Amino acid sequence: xxxxxxxxxxxxxxxxxxxxxxxxxxxxxxxxxxxxxxxxxxxxxxxxxxxxxxxxxxxxxxxxxxxxxxxxxxxxxxxxxxxxxxxxxxxxxxxxxxxxxxxxxxxxxxxxxxxxxxxxxxxxxxxxxxxxxxxxxxxxxxxxxxxxxxxxxxxxxxxxxxxxxxxxxxxxxxxxxxxxxxxxxxxxxxxxxxxxxxxxxxxxxxxxxxxxxxxxxxxxxxxxxxxxxxxxxxxxxxxxxxxxxxxxxxxxxxxxxxxxxxxxxxxxxxxxxxxxxxxxxxxxxxxxxxxxxxxxxxxxxxxxxxxxxxxxxxxxxxxxxxxxxxxxxxxxxxxxxxxxxxxxxxxxxxxxxxxxxxxxxxxxxxxxxxxxxxxxxxxxxxxxxxxxxxxxxxxxxxxxxxxxxxxxxxxxxxxxxxxxxxxxxxxxxxxxxxxxxxxxxxxxxxxxxxxxxxxxxxxxxxxxxxxxxxxxxxxxxxxxxxxxxxxxxxxxxxxxxxxxxxxxxxxxxxxxxxxxxxx
Amino acid sequence: xxxxxxxxxxxxxxxxxxxxxxxxxxxxxxxxxxxxxxxxxxxxxxxxxxxxxxxxxxxxxxxxxxxxxxxxxxxxxxxxxxxxxxxxxxxxxxxxxxxxxxxxxxxxxxxxxxxxxxxxxxxxxxxxxxxxxxxxxxxxxxxxxxxxxxxxxxxxxxxxxxxxxxxxxxxxxxxxxxxxxxxxxxxxxxxxxxxxxxxxxxxxxxxxxxxxxxxxxxxxxxxxxxxxxxxxxxxxxxxxxxxxxxxxxxxxxxxxxxxxxxxxxxxxxxxxxxxxxxxxxxxxxxxxxxxxxxxxxxxxxxxxxxxxxxxxxxxxxxxxx
Numbered sequence: 001x002x003x004x005x006x007x008x009x010x011x012x013x014x015x016x017x018x019x020x021x022x023x024x025x026x027x028x029x030x031x032x033x034x035x036x037x038x039x040x041x042x043x044x045x046x047x048x049x050x051x052x053x054x055x056x057x058x059x060x061x062x063x064x065x066x067x068x069x070x071x072x073x074x075x076x077x078x079x080x081x082x083x084x085x086x087x088x089x090x091x092x093x094x095x096x097x098x099x100x101x102x103x104x105x106x107x108x109x110x111x112x113x114x115x116x117x118x119x120x121x122x123x124x125x126x127x128x129x130x131x132x133x134x135x136x137x138x139x140x141x142x143x144x145x146x147x148x149x150x151x152x153x154x155x156x157x158x159x160x161x162x163x164x165x166x167x168x169x170x171x172x173x174x175x176x177x178x179x180x181x182x183x184x185x186x187x188x189x190x191x192x193x194x195x196x197x198x199x200x201x202x203x204x205x206x207x208x209x210x211x212x213x214x215x216x217x218x219x220x221x222x223x224x225x226x227x228x229x230x231x232x233x234x235x236x237x238x239x240x241x242x243x244x245x246x247x248x249x250x251x252x253x254x255x256x257x258x259x260x261x262x263x264x265x266x267x268x269x270x271x272x273x274x275x276x277x278x279x280x281x282x283x284x285x286x287x288x289x290x291x292x293x294x295x296x297x298x299x300x301x302x303x304x305x306x307x308x309x310x311x312x313x314x315x316x317x318x319x320x321x322x323x324x325x326x327x328x329x330x331x332x333x334x335x336x337x338x339x340x341x342x343x344x345x346x347x348x349x350x351x352x353x354x355x356x357x358x359x360x361x362x363x364x365x366x367x368x369x370x371x372x373x374x375x376x377x378x379x380x381x382x383x384x385x386x387x388x389x390x391x392x393x394x395x396x397x398x399x400x401x402x403x404x405x406x407x408x409x410x411x412x413x414x415x416x417x418x419x420x421x422x423x424x425x426x427x428x429x430x431x432x433x434x435x436x437x438x439x440x441x442x443x444x445x446x447x448x449x450x451x452x453x454x455x456x457x458x459x460x461x462x463x464x465x466x467x468x469x470x471x472x473x474x475x476x477x478x479x480x481x482x483x484x485x486x487x488x489x490x491x492x493x494x495x496x497x498x499x500x501x502x503x504x505x506x507x508x509x510x511x512x513x514x515x516x517x518x519x
Numbered sequence: 520x521x522x523x524x525x526x527x528x529x530x531x532x533x534x535x536x537x538x539x540x541x542x543x544x545x546x547x548x549x550x551x552x553x554x555x556x557x558x559x560x561x562x563x564x565x566x567x568x569x570x571x572x573x574x575x576x577x578x579x580x581x582x583x584x585x586x587x588x589x590x591x592x593x594x595x596x597x598x599x600x601x602x603x604x605x606x607x608x609x610x611x612x613x614x615x616x617x618x619x620x621x622x623x624x625x626x627x628x629x630x631x632x633x634x635x636x637x638x639x640x641x642x643x644x645x646x647x648x649x650x651x652x653x654x655x656x657x658x659x660x661x662x663x664x665x666x667x668x669x670x671x672x673x674x675x676x677x678x679x680x681x682x683x684x685x686x687x688x689x690x691x692x693x694x695x696x697x698x699x700x701x702x703x704x705x706x707x708x709x710x711x712x713x714x715x716x717x718x719x720x721x722x723x724x725x726x727x728x729x730x731x732x733x734x735x736x737x738x739x740x741x742x743x744x745x746x747x748x749x750x751x752x753x754x755x756x757x758x759x760x761x762x763x764x765x766x767x768x769x770x771x772x773x774x775x776x777x778x779x780x781x782x783x784x785x786x787x788x789x790x791x792x793x794x795x796x797x798x799x800x801x802x803x804x805x806x807x808x809x810x811x812x813x814x815x816x817x818x819x820x821x822x823x824x825x826x827x828x829x830x831x832x833x834x835x836x837x838x839x840x
Contacts, residue, residue, distance in 0.1 A: 342651075345646070360778040371771055414775050462732060518524065
């Protein structure tokens with residue numbers, strides 16, 4: 001244990017030098033642009049910024065699919081001339097329920113329902129219930145798949161929306177089955193972003209059902225929706241004539257006649273053709289532009305619109321029109337998003353935390369070094385050198401992996417340094433004991449290291465286990481704490497047992513002392 | 520200082536008879552832990568928003584915060600603040616609100632607070648704003664407990680694997696006693712219990728286990744070395760031999776945590792105080808609790824092979840070799 005060959009010595013020194021090089025970017029600016037110059041990534045709590053945890057409304061996704069299926073059931077049964085009753089989506093039991101009036105048509109109805117296309121294989125089953133009732137039941141696997149797709153799609157839309165606002169370096173990641181983490185560095189007041197993300201922005205074009213009189217209950221296939229900012233309600237056919245997904249562009253602008261703010265939009269070829277068709281066949285009738293179950297505007301079609309572009313007038317100011325245009329460009333979310341956790345830190349507070357953390361780190365480090373020098377003399381100073389290298393290596397690893405350093409992470413660095421010297425204390429105490437037992441210097445060092453090593457390993461493995469658990473189950477800044485401690489345990493094993501030993505061996509080879517400076 | 524050690528905690532070859540006081544230590548520890556569990560039930564931990572849900576906002580006002588005026592303004596806006604206080608300087612304001620019934624409500628409430636603040640003391644700046652909804656806080660709490668539980672279980676398994684089961688049971692029983700006392704400490708001091716505090720407790724667990732492992736390692740070594748020494752003497756010897764190391768490591772971790780407690784800022788000082796308390800408790804328990812439990816569990820079992828072995832002459836540790 002007390003012999004280091006040339007290759008081994010070079011390897012150990014090489015690791016130290018490599019660590020120093022990797023940590024260097026944190027203290028000096030990049031000398032040349034082609035060099036990989038990675039610094040420790042500061043967490044939002046130190047850098048300032050906003051962390052938003054958003055929940056995708058999974059029940060809305062299921063409800064929407066069940067509504068679609070109910071529509072399909074209505075269509076196929078009407079087409080087959082089958083009388084039905086009580087057709088309704090039942091989200092509680094994940095199904096669409098329908099009662100067939102005439103028992104003789106039961107088999108025909110069953111066959112008709114079987115023709116409804118599945119969006120994925122095995123998406124739903126067509127079930128024959130007692131009492132001439134039928135149902136379409138969504139399967140858990142398919143629901144899960146649909147949810148996962150929705151989360152993926154939501155991340156994409158959220159990213160587009162945030163990119164449109166010009167926020168720098170946003171990080172958008174998924175968490176678990178139904179959540180999205182949005183990290184916005186440098187954002188002090190995330191109100192605008194939250195407002196943008198809080199809207200589904202599902203825009204659709206429908207025809208009004210002008211046969212329904214005000215106050216009358218809506219017939220099947222028609223729903224009464226409120227008009228934005230007026231308190232008026234209008235009956236709208238549920239059938240979607242043109243979908244906002246077919247838009248290619250949307251821009252805020254002002255109307256040349258009224259001067260009010262409008263949103264100009266452009267359809268893709270499919271959308272343009274369909275829009276042309278309905279406006280041609282429905283001149284003189286009203287259609288409605290519906291956004292998130294609210295009617296934005298319901299104009300009368302004056303002339304066919306063939307160019308595939310148009311403008312929507314609403315009751316907006318410049319900001320409102322700009323936001324809507326942005327949302328339409330970025331696309332609709334598959335389901336509503338809700339902020340369930342938010343942590344926002346201003347940059348001044350972050351800078352203040354860095355100052356306090358650095359002060360605590362520096363003074364804690366100084367105290368530990370003084371302690372080791374006082375209580376263990378020369379071998380204590382070897383441990384101190386190892387400790388400095390340890391800190392450099394931890395910073396190097398954090399820089400290399402681009403892991404975020406949080407405020408608790410800084411505490412983790414400091415605690416690691418406090419605990420790292422434990423290995424050296426164990427070794428030094430052991431060497432001292434062996435020396436008192438009458439062993440020669442070299443023999444005492446050898447035995448001391450060997451006997452202390454299993455203890456060091458045991459105690460570090462247990463600490464390692466505890467902090468890996470914290471990393472797995474913790475969240476946010478606390479994960480940063482667990483990460484620094486876990487990294488620190490690994491670097492400690494190297495610096496405290498290998499590097500400190502190398503220093504002792506080289507010192508011994510150079511000085512050949514008769515007694516070790518341990519007593 | 521640069522060549523020879525200048526100081527030591529205890530002289531060599533101390534012979535403190537720790538095991539004589541074992542009943543005193545165990546009983547004292549048991550009473551303190553029971554009291555702590557009582558405190559945990561009533562009045563309970565001062566849960567932070569991580570685990571309780573709610574809103575915490577920190578604001579910086581341009582002139583000293585006018586708390587009475589703000590209180591009135593919040594009252595007029597029908598915002599019931601759970602806490603409105605200055606902290607740090609007179610221009611620093613801390614606003615706490617309980618969780619609203621819905622997630623949307625939390626968001627609306629937060630916007631409302633900003634508005635009232637701006638109206639009452641124009642130029643005020645919200646420098647920190649944390650909102651935790653009810654579903655997330657439940658999850659964070661469950662995950663925190665899971666992390667604690669699984670860590671304890673893994674430590675138990677590891678020590679069991681490396682030592683005899685008596686050591687594992689002794690270590691985990693001691694850890695439970697340590698953790699309950701730390702929780703009692705947190706209840707008494709009313710330090711907010713949040714996610715960072717779970718990290719503190721886990722670190723204390725890790726540190727305290729480490730401490731026990733060192734003593735146990737020495738006990739195991741001595742069991743092989745002194746085949747016929749009574750277990751209570753042997754444990755005393757092992758503790759005495761490792762005393763300088765136990766106190767040394769405790770000191771370095773203590774010294775590292777102290778600056779955090781004194782000027783680490785609002786987030787870290789609670790964490791650091793818990794650490795300081797945990798280190799002190801962990802050090803005492805390594806000597807006064809973990810070892811006596813080992814003595815109780817292992818009195819006969821760890822020495823099963825004694826009679827079959829030839830008796831060797833006894834050499835006290837540290838004597839001529």
